[in-house]
Amino acid sequence: MMRRxxxxxxxxxLAVAATLIGSVGPNPTGHAQAEGFPSEPIRVIVPxxxxxxxxxVARLIAxxxxxxxxxxxxMVIVNADGGAGANAVQQMRRGKAxxxxxxxxxxQALIAMAMKLGDFGLDDFRSLGFTGGGSPLWAVRSDSxxxxxxxxxxxxxxxxxxLIEALGIGSIPHFVGGMFADAAGFETRxxxxxxxxxxxxxxxxxxxxxxxxxxxxxxxxxxxxRPLVYFGLNRLPEMPDVPTALELGYDVTWANPNWWLxxxxxxxxxxxxxxxxxxxxxxxxxxxxxxxNNTLEAYWTxxxxxxxxxxxxxxxxxxxxxxxx
Amino acid sequence: MPEFSRRTLGDLALxxxxxxxxxxLFIGAxxxxxxxxxxxxxxAVPRILGxxxxxxxxxxxxxxxVARNSESEPSPERPAAIPYRGTMVLIALVVxxxxxxxxRVPFNVATPLFVLASGLAMSRLTFRHALFFAxxxxxxxxxxxxxxxxxxxxxIG
Amino acid sequence: MIDAFIxxxxxxxxxxxxxxxxxxxxxxxxxxxxxxxxIALTLPLTFHMDPVSAVTxxxxxxxxxxxxGLITAILLRMPGTPASIVTTFDGYPMAQSGRAERALALGIxxxxxxxxxxxxxxxxxSPSLARFALKFGPWEYFTLVLMALVMLAVLAQGSxxxxxxxxxxxxxxxxxxxxxxxxxxxxxxxxxxxxxxxxLLPVLIGAFAxxxxxRDSNSAATDLKIDPPKKRLPVYWSDIxxxxxxxxxxxxxxxxxxxxxxxxxxxxxLVSYSTTKQLSxxxxxxxxxxEPGVVSAETANNASIGGALIPLITMGIPGSVTEAILIGALxxxxxxxxxLLFQNAPEIAYGIIAAYLVANIIMLLMMWGAVKxxxxxxxIPRSTLLSIILVFCVTGSYAVNSSFADVWVxxxxxxxxxxxxxxxxxxxxFVIGFVLSPIAEEQLRASLMMSDGDVTEILGRPWALFFxxxxxxxxxxxxxxxxxxxxxxx
Numbered sequence: 001m002m003r004r005x006x007x008x009x010x011x012x013x014l015a016v017a018a019t020l021i022g023s024v025g026p027n028p029t030g031h032a033q034a035e036g037f038p039s040e041p042i043r044v045i046v047p048x049x050x051x052x053x054x055x056x057v058a059r060l061i062a063x064x065x066x067x068x069x070x071x072x073x074x075m076v077i078v079n080a081d082g083g084a085g086a087n088a089v090q091q092m093r094r095g096k097a098x099x100x101x102x103x104x105x106x107x108q109a110l111i112a113m114a115m116k117l118g119d120f121g122l123d124d125f126r127s128l129g130f131t132g133g134g135s136p137l138w139a140v141r142s143d144s145x146x147x148x149x150x151x152x153x154x155x156x157x158x159x160x161x162x163l164i165e166a167l168g169i170g171s172i173p174h175f176v177g178g179m180f181a182d183a184a185g186f187e188t189r190x191x192x193x194x195x196x197x198x199x200x201x202x203x204x205x206x207x208x209x210x211x212x213x214x215x216x217x218x219x220x221x222x223x224x225x226r227p228l229v230y231f232g233l234n235r236l237p238e239m240p241d242v243p244t245a246l247e248l249g250y251d252v253t254w255a256n257p258n259w260w261l262x263x264x265x266x267x268x269x270x271x272x273x274x275x276x277x278x279x280x281x282x283x284x285x286x287x288x289x290x291x292x293n294n295t296l297e298a299y300w301t302x303x304x305x306x307x308x309x310x311x312x313x314x315x316x317x318x319x320x321x322x323x324x325x
Numbered sequence: 326m327p328e329f330s331r332r333t334l335g336d337l338a339l340x341x342x343x344x345x346x347x348x349x350l351f352i353g354a355x356x357x358x359x360x361x362x363x364x365x366x367x368x369a370v371p372r373i374l375g376x377x378x379x380x381x382x383x384x385x386x387x388x389x390x391v392a393r394n395s396e397s398e399p400s401p402e403r404p405a406a407i408p409y410r411g412t413m414v415l416i417a418l419v420v421x422x423x424x425x426x427x428x429r430v431p432f433n434v435a436t437p438l439f440v441l442a443s444g445l446a447m448s449r450l451t452f453r454h455a456l457f458f459a460x461x462x463x464x465x466x467x468x469x470x471x472x473x474x475x476x477x478x479x480x481i482g
Numbered sequence: 483m484i485d486a487f488i489x490x491x492x493x494x495x496x497x498x499x500x501x502x503x504x505x506x507x508x509x510x511x512x513x514x515x516x517x518x519x520x521i522a523l524t525l526p527l528t529f530h531m532d533p534v535s536a537v538t539x540x541x542x543x544x545x546x547x548x549x550x551g552l553i554t555a556i557l558l559r560m561p562g563t564p565a566s567i568v569t570t571f572d573g574y575p576m577a578q579s580g581r582a583e584r585a586l587a588l589g590i591x592x593x594x595x596x597x598x599x600x601x602x603x604x605x606x607x608s609p610s611l612a613r614f615a616l617k618f619g620p621w622e623y624f625t626l627v628l629m630a631l632v633m634l635a636v637l638a639q640g641s642x643x644x645x646x647x648x649x650x651x652x653x654x655x656x657x658x659x660x661x662x663x664x665x666x667x668x669x670x671x672x673x674x675x676x677x678x679x680x681x682l683l684p685v686l687i688g689a690f691a692x693x694x695x696x697r698d699s700n701s702a703a704t705d706l707k708i709d710p711p712k713k714r715l716p717v718y719w720s721d722i723x724x725x726x727x728x729x730x731x732x733x734x735x736x737x738x739x740x741x742x743x744x745x746x747x748x749x750x751x752l753v754s755y756s757t758t759k760q761l762s763x764x765x766x767x768x769x770x771x772x773e774p775g776v777v778s779a780e781t782a783n784n785a786s787i788g789g790a791l792i793p794l795i796t797m798g799i800p801g802s803v804t805e806a807i808l809i810g811a812l813x814x815x816x817x818x819x820x821x822l823l824f825q826n827a828p829e830i831a832y833g834i835i836a837a838y839l840v841a842n843i844i845m846l847l848m849m850w851g852a853v854k855x856x857x858x859x860x861x862i863p864r865s866t867l868l869s870i871i872l873v874f875c876v877t878g879s880y881a882v883n884s885s886f887a888d889v890w891v892x893x894x895x896x897x898x899x900x901x902x903x904x905x906x907x908x909x910x911x912f913v914i915g916f917v918l919s920p921i922a923e924e925q926l927r928a929s930l931m932m933s934d935g936d937v938t939e940i941l942g943r944p945w946a947l948f949f950x951x952x953x954x955x956x957x958x959x960x961x962x963x964x965x966x967x968x969x970x971x972x
Contacts, residue, residue: 049803050522056810063529079522080883082678084660087883090674117660117667119674164932169362170665190362191620192663192928197799197806201743204797207619207932220818221798293816339905343647350654353669363930367661367668370923374654381647388643411696411900418692418872418893425876426886440869447699447865458869465870469877481880 037099037270038073045103047088049081053134053214053294057258058104060290061131061281068284070277077104085109086118097263099270102128106256108172110310114317115170122311125261128275130301131282132291133257135232136176136212137242139225141203149228149248152210156186166208168194173212176231176254178320183250214256215239216294238295255297259306275303336389340382347382350375413446425481432470432481437462486832487840498531498539499837503844506546507553511856513560513691513871514878516683517547518804525811533815533830538837540808545597545841547804548747548787549849552589552780553856557582560691560871564682565747565783567913568755570690572768572775579771584716586856588773589780590849591717592729596781597842599733600740600788604795605835611789612796615741620932621940623742624925625949627918630749632953633756634911641906648907652915655680662920663927675887684879684892685916689909691875692896695868697903725777728758736782740789743801744921747783752914754782760959784842791838794819795831 044062046055055077062075080088088103095101103125113121138149146152156163165188167173174190181187191208193199196217202208204224218227219238227242231254235244245252260278262271281287282300291298301309350371360366421439424430440462441455448454473481502524509520520543528536551562556573569589576585603611618626634649659679661668670676732754739750758778759768768775790801798819800806809819812830817823823831849856859867879892899909933939940946 050525050807050810052806052810056813059525059529060814078884080885082681082883083674084665084677086674086677087885090887091884115665117665118677161934168665169663174665189932189934191932192924194662197743200797201616201793201799202619205616205619290814290816294813335905339901339907343651346651346654350657350669353671357668358664358666362664363927364935365927365930367664367666370919371654371657371669374650374657377650378647378654381643381650384643385641385647388641408700411700414699414868414872415696415893415897418876422876422886422889422893426889436873440873443699443869443872444865447868448863458866461866461870462873465873469873473877473881481877 037267037273038071040100041073042071042075042099042274043078043095043101044075045078045080045088045091045101047080047085047103047105047109050079053216053296054104054106054258055079057131057296060287061278064281064284064287065277068280070280071273084112084115084117086112086120089118089120089124092261092263095263097265099262099266099274101263102274103261105259105261106133107254107259107310107313109259109261110314110317111170111172111175111321113314114175114321116321117170122307122314124264126264126266126271127303127307127310128260128262128271129278129303130257130259130299130306131278132296132298132300133255134214134216134294134296135230135253135255136172136214137218137227137230137239138177138180138210139203139213139218139227140210141206142224142226144209144226146228147226149243152228153184153186156188160187161189163209164189164191164207166191166193166199166202166211168192172254172256173199175317175320176212176252177210178323179252179254179316180229180231180245180250182320183245183252214295216296219295236295257301257306259310271303333389333392337386340386340389343378343382347375347378350378410446414443417442417446433463433466436466436469440465486829486836495535495538495837496840498535499542499841500844500848502539502542503546503841504542504848506543506548507550507845507848508546509543510547510550510562511553512874512878513554513558513562514683514687514875515881516563516878517544517550518802518807519878519881520547521804521807525807528811529814533812533817533827534833536811536815537808537830537833538841540811541834541837542841542844544804544808545784545787545838545845546848548783549590549593549845552593553586553849553859556585556589556776557856557859558691558871559694561686563747564686564917565751565786566779567686567690567748567910568751568779568783569776571755571779571910572770572772573779575769575771576773576776581771583853584773585771585776586849586853587717588721588725588776590846590853591721592725592732592777592780593784594842594846595729596733596736596783596785597788597845598839599730600737600785601835601839601842603737604788604791604838608792608796611741612793615743615793616797618742618945619943620925620928621943621946622949623745624922624929625940625946625953626739626742626745627749627922627925629949629953629956630752631915631918631922632956633752634914644905644907645911648902648909649911649915651902651907652912652917653919655685656916656920662924663931678883680891680895680916681879681882681888682917683882684888685895686913687875687879688892688895689899689913691871692892693899693903693909695872695875696896696900698864699868725774728774728777729781732758732778732781733785736785737789739782740786740801741792743790743793743799746802746917747786748914748917750782750786750789751779754778756956760956760963765963788838791834795823795834798823 044058046058048054058077062077065071066074080091085105092101092103112118140146165177167177167190169190169192171194188210191202193202196213199211199213200221203211215236218225227239230236230242230244231252232244233246233253235242279300282298288298354368354371357368417439421435424435425432437459441458444458445454505520506517509515510517521540524539524543528539548563548565551566552569553562555561555566555569556577559570559574561567561570573585573589658669658676660666660677667677735754735757736750739745739753755775755778758774759765762774790805793799793801794805798809800809812819817827817830875892876889879888880886882888902909902912
């Protein structure tokens with residue numbers, strides 16, 4: 001209880017301080033990187049409901065940055081779920097393009113663009129960088145007749161559409177599975193399962209045969225599941241026996257990075273300050289520990305590189321989207 | 326049309342609106358992609374619902390017209406109803422949200438004004454009431470703003 | 483398990499549980515603010531706590547939040563949470579006829595009984611129940627939701643055609659947005675605001691709270707009459723006889739429906755309410771302030787929490803956003819709910835189970851002590867109460883997604899709700915149709931996707947068939963009941 005009171009008191013005094021200082025001028029105590037930015041709390045919009053990975057990572061990093069005063073103002077997380085991110089982008093547009101309103105997303109953003117869901121594209125954003133990410137895998141039930149991915153592919157080639165894949169159409173599992181099916185030349189039947197929880201439920205209950213999970217989701221569950229193929233660049237140390245699609249000769253990888261985005265017109269000064277703080281956070285041992293424990297890779301990709309990578313991927317996704325629509 | 330009571334007219338208006346709505350459903354459904362992953366597709370449910378709504382509207386309309394003579398019970402409206410009050414509160418609400426959304430009026434300013442307006446609309450117009458509602462609105466606004474900004478980090482506006 | 487209780491009674495854990503339950507009740511009782519929002523808010527605070535305290539705080543908020551919703555549902559006909567929509571059907575008429583305290587007391591008792599009975603299921607047979615629930619695929623989900631939709635027809639009062647129209651209109655309003663079966667926009671007419679559809683909370687607050695405020699403000703001068711607070715609350719030993727069977731049945735229905743991820747407390751309440759009505763000797767009294775109606779709705783929605791915790795703890799499958807956040811809170815502490823939780827962190831797994839029971843008891847004590855005073859909320863001058871409620875509604879709708887679009891949706895549905903009531907189209911079926919039809923459609927289309935368009939696959943699924951038979955029975959039961967009634971009187 002004491003701890004809580006202290007924390008509440010801390011939060012209150014911080015907020016009071018923030019408003020006081022905000023009205024007087026730049027924060028004198030912050031050994032900030034640039035003068036003038038940030039002059040008010042930075043709103044980080046997460047286009048999902050609270051509780052998911054993107055949300056939790058954003059909150060962790062924001063907390064770390066606040067703790068170490070890497071930015072003179074706190075980062076606050078705002079959840080804006082809905083409309084495949086359209087809601088979040090609208091929120092971003094409501095704020096000024098001065099770096100005080102940014103988005104923390106992942107490559108589902110590219111899928112929304114490829115599916116032409118919202119009225120936004122890459123031109124609307126300035127990339128701040130990737131703060132780590134993780135890759136997914138394909139799993140079957142542990143009592144399944146398929147021990148390896150080759151057996152599964154052979155079976156599907158012999159009897160097309162004989163197995164059911166749980167996925168949300170137009171979501172990451174659909175695109176990753178679609179790329180893999182294209183590369184290996186097979187076809188599955190689909191059943192709608194729009195969340196990881198739904199996919200797990202379907203697979204374990206015998207209502208689907210194949211489902212895609214983040215490696216961390218698999219490692220937390222393990223029981224009842226058998227991973228067949230991993231869509232990362234290299235095998236994971238936690239599952240040394242699971243091959244990557246790449247080493248089997250299929251050019252299919254998916255690294256779902258945590259992507260920080262600002263409005264396109266954000267000034268350089270703000271972008272630099274934010275990127276610097278994010279980069280420092282990614283080097284922090286506690287953050288690295290959380291990432292490793294959740295089989296996420298903790299890395300930092302600067303904004304321009306992240307944007308170039310994403311542009312390339314979007315082209316690929318556009319091709320797949322054309323076959324769906 | 327003197328032979329139609331208010332209730333019958335209300336029912337007919339409802340049916341007209343619902344039929345208009347189902348036409349919107351049909352128009353919207355006509356632009357949807359054809360079924361691809363399963364036989365129903367996106368457009369089936371809007372069409373089915375549109376059809377059901379039209380059928381129900383026709384039934385309700387027929388019932389209303391047939392029953393218009395046998396209507397005996399007087400509608401049990403509340404006696405002391407002052408209909409303009411609700412309208413005033415609604416207008417106040419729309420102006421309030423409009424001010425917050427488009428006008429970007431600060432929450433702590435708009436809320437006391439709104440509580441003042443809606444409170445007075447529902448009670449007698451005296452100076453003491455006005456003072457009370459303004460103070461109440463300010464109190465509620467400050468409290469909510471404090472809770473939202475401190476714990477939820479939500480800024481209204 | 484006993485260790486878990488001992489751990490729970492360490493003073494700081496108990497304090498967090500009390501704090502969480504209390505906060506939950508208050509937030510749950512305010513129209514526009516829900517348990518989910520509260521839990522999302524407190525999530526960052528739990529980063530710094532030890533995991534047991536974090537879990538007790540969140541469980542307390544969850545239980546308190548669902549229970550608190552009954553207060554405003556009964557007193558003002560404004561369900562504080564979606565789970566208490568059904569409670570308004572009989573609770574509000576009871577309050578209007580001066581039996582507010584009795585309705586509240588019954589609601590609280592029912593909530594606790596539902597909570598405790600579902601706790602017994604949770605504590606004793608979690609793994610086997612979870613395995614059972616897992617077998618449910620799209621066909622079973624579809625037929626279950628279809629059954630709930632058919633039950634709406636039973637609920638319809640007055641004109642059957644208008645009841646069905648209300649339900650169909652609610653379903654139609656659920657259509658715009660991203661079609662979850664194909665991930666593409668539907669009926670958005672090019673608007674990116676409509677892309678996220680009409681949110682449940684704005685629609686619910688609009689249709690119930692806003693329209694009720696607008697209606698009440700017309701008659702602001704006349705305040706409700708209410709009995710003066712009695713020395714003791716109006717709950718009697720005889721209630722065990724009159725309501726015991728109902729509570730037991732509703733608890734089982736609630737737990738059972740709660741087991742299925744994605745199917746919430748509102749469906750549990752609806753199904754148990756209609757079942758109770760169907761089995762009742764006086765079905766015509768439902769909706770007019772009949773005690774069994776309040777009892778069955780409140781028992782079932784609380785029991786559904788216990789049910790929903792089962793797949794959460796044993797499989798790591800969240801049934802709602804609230805539970806997804808709970809999982810998020812655990813992952814921060816490097817704990818992942820799932821089969822491994824009982825091995826890796828038994829103090830958490832059993833801690834959740836123990837906290838759920840104690841939270842229910844704390845909820846009882848708190849609401850019991852406060853109910854006399856809560857009931858007097860209706861004596862606050864309407865002009866004051868309604869103005870404040872409007873501010874809460876605006877703030878609450880906005881806070882869900884920090885979006886003014888939601889606030890406008892709320893106002894629009896307030897006007898729609900007012901219009902529907904004026905035309906005697908019931909709001910209950912409207913809102914429930916809105917909630918249920920997306921699930922029904924998605925599951926039906928998933929079934930067809932899975933079976934390659936073959937409808938006969940349903941014949942191989944006993945539970946789906948069972949629900950279908952129940953659908954048919956629900957439809958023809960009134961006819962049979964009337965026959966039996968005639969024969970008895972003849």
